[in-house]
Amino acid sequence: GAVVSQHPSWVICKSGTSVKIECRSLDFQATTMFWYRQFPKQSLMLMATSNEGSKATYEQGVEKDKFLINHASLTLSTLTVTSAHPEDSSFYICSARGTGVLSYEQYFGPGTRLTVT
Amino acid sequence: TQLLEQSPQFLSIQEGENLTVYCNSSSVFSSLQWYRQEPGEGPVLLVTVVTGGEVKKLKRLTFQFGDARKDSSLHITAAQPGDTGLYLCAGLADDKIIFGKGTRLHILP
Numbered sequence: 001g002a003v004v005s006q007h008p009s010w011v012i013c014k015s016g017t018s019v020k021i022e023c024r025s026l027d028f029q030a031t032t033m034f035w036y037r038q039f040p041k042q043s044l045m046l047m048a049t050s051n052e053g054s055k056a057t058y059e060q061g062v063e064k065d066k067f068l069i070n071h072a073s074l075t076l077s078t079l080t081v082t083s084a085h086p087e088d089s090s091f092y093i094c095s096a097r098g099t100g101v102l103s104y105e106q107y108f109g110p111g112t113r114l115t116v117t
Numbered sequence: 118t119q120l121l122e123q124s125p126q127f128l129s130i131q132e133g134e135n136l137t138v139y140c141n142s143s144s145v146f147s148s149l150q151w152y153r154q155e156p157g158e159g160p161v162l163l164v165t166v167v168t169g170g171e172v173k174k175l176k177r178l179t180f181q182f183g184d185a186r187k188d189s190s191l192h193i194t195a196a197q198p199g200d201t202g203l204y205l206c207a208g209l210a211d212d213k214i215i216f217g218k219g220t221r222l223h224i225l226p
Contacts, residue, residue: 004159005199006159018179018218034214035163041221042218042219043203043205043216043217043218044160044205044216044219046216091157093159093160094120095159097214105150105162105165106150106162106207107162108152108159108160108161108162109159110158110159111157111158111159113157
């Protein structure tokens with residue numbers, strides 16, 4: 001149980017284009033999802049917290065107009081990187097937090113490797 | 118600001134040796150999780166500890182939550198190359214999950 005999927009697993013796009021990454025909780029409902037960014041050999045950096053049906057909360061220094069987050073249902077959150085630039089190339093990971101007995105644990109997706117050329 | 122300090126940041130040891138990774142904070146956590154992440158993959162939850170003083174074992178891995186619920190340790194016995202990875206601790210406090218910066222472990226065959 002508690003499986004989180006991400007799609008795509010990797011994507012290459014040209015500078016200036018937008019890329020959408022999906023995060024799904026497959027066997028549980030996630031009231032809260034988190035989006036992280038990870039650079040090589042570094043830990044996770046929280047970008048934003050996404051709550052179903054409300055606006056995402058962004059961490060300091062993260063541009064909300066560049067990283068659009070939509071949490072349309074209890075099982076799906078999307079991150080759209082708009083007007084991507086090479087410096088946006090990174091490993092993006094989502095996690096989902098459940099309800100009830102799952103509410104104090106986060107389950108991570110497998111990550112999406114974004115390369116902007 | 119709540120912080121989770123992990124130590125050491127890097128550890129490279131020979132196969133068969135024992136090691137301990139620490140996760141410390143001045144804050145009290147409702148629960149604490151340990152994750153392991155391998156390159157190119159998302160972190161995988163290893164264990165959650167909830168009660169102060171709690172000890173959990175997962176094969177050769179032993180996890181302990183401090184009595185005051187401010188710190189935790191991960192002890193690996195007879196490390197194997199398959200234990201190589203980034204180990205992350207994460208604590209829940211005030212409905213927010215805080216991550217440590219991780220311990221990068223490399224086990225040499």
